[in-house]
Amino acid sequence: MLTRRRALFAGATALGAAGAAGTAGLLLSGSSGPAPAPAAGPPAHRSFNPSAYRLLPMAGGGRPHEPLTTPVRPPVRRAPILRMSGRGRTMLLTFDDGPNPDYTPRILDILAKYNVRATFFVCGEMADWNKDLLARMADEGHAVGNHTWTHPLLTRRTRRQIRVELESTCDIIEKAYGQRPQWFRAPYGAWNRTVFQVEAELGMEPLAWTVDSLDWTTPGTSTIVRRIERGAGSGVVVLSHDAGGDRTQTVRALRTYLPRLLDEGYQFTVPHRAQT
Template sequence: MSRRLLLSVAGLGLLSAAGCATAVPSPGDLAAHAGGGGPTPGTPSGRAGTPTPSPSPTGPGTAAAASAPPRPSATPSTRTVGAVNVPSPSLSPAAPQPRRVGSPLFSLPSHDRLVALTIDDGPDPANTPVVLSILQQYGIRATFFLIGENAARQPALVREIADHGHHIANHTWTHPDLRGLSETTVRDELQRTCDLLHTATGRAPTWFRAPGGDWSDVSLRVGAELGMRPMGWSVDPQDWARPGTSAITTRVLQAVGPGSIVLNHDGGGDRSQTIAALRMYLPVLIDEGYRFTAPPQ
């Protein structure tokens, strides 16, 4: 199915959903998201989806996927499904998108149809295995940003993610808003998660993500001292708010482009809409010639 056709179908679904039972954020979702730092992990509300502006002087920011203009459908590719995984790109100094040391990575240094899929807030015993199955079906490697206290409850699932060849990254221990926290608290959030993930997989994480994209100078510095680089995103369908499968699919397909880092969630509550959207938009992107990678360890 072409992107144009799928977007048309999704658009009709959104129009019809306006008068029926399309899922909307719960009061808890909206209350938690209003604070900008995301709710406590493990609750139905999930997490905040739109980050605050980057501390980078250029302020690449996080693109608001919902407001991105529709992109014309690309010529379908004959690329074989299941052969879409590519080696991690080199982040050489000569690559596009220069960034100062310590600032978050918001997109890949690529003008090719290369994208990175990132999955936040797991591991979740119900959702994560399904996501792993979908990624395996299409031969896609992703980056999973895991919450420490969730990983502590699911160590076998952490190892399973790693065994599937995905990158495992640090998403703090309790998913707090890092802004305004003391250096000691920030270090504890990141260090505990690093130690746990290293123990579970035999490899220390080299990427971390601030909950809600709410970076601070302290968190960037502490992350660097722990040997990690910060990663943001450029495509945010706000699936944390459960806007409906059609909305998530449309937002991703409208906003994705060469070098995009796409944000989705497998933790924080009911993620059935996200899972359904993955099944819809991944084969469309593959048909259009997009390839998937995980930023280098």
């Protein structure tokens, strides 16, 4: 039986709202490169290629099973949350697109070395192939969020397609991690009114980022380190990736900047919802 989260998230602070924005499609910079063209038709049978998974069309068929637990529905937001609120020099480290069997364990090893918790926004297709890594995240106190099943541009999908992408990923996270996700990050940072509504129906809050490492462009380890260290500050949410390509630079950068920021007095936590 897969384990539930065992570690308590010490020192976590609530996330604040990013403020109101228009309800038309919202596309944030960064987030795993240029957006793909919408998929045409149902997916054909094919072998799984981890490096190209986000280019597959939407995961198919009927409505997934009923959730094992009933999610608490948050309010429907008009903009994603961009940063934390709270006291002290506290930051969030977030990693998108995984879990990847090569890079995610190395990131987890570094986080464990420094007793740091992070948030992993996983794609359902990757999670389905790497359930053991979600179980490890649960055991080591990390948060797991929803990043859709196939990483599509949701603003070009129907409500039904959006729901299948999100709900199927919620289901696999619940099975492998031990509880349904409370946080959602839209691929390419692209939200619209329908996305906000569906994620709220599924019990999730939208979390974006404050500092984009742009590691998906493989700019060099030193460049990633410099971007994150220059952007460090209270309430900052850092975006990096643990899949979707060669993430060797991301791993090396984490190994460099994490002890430096800890020495400067920064603390790292996972998102918790504000008490209402």
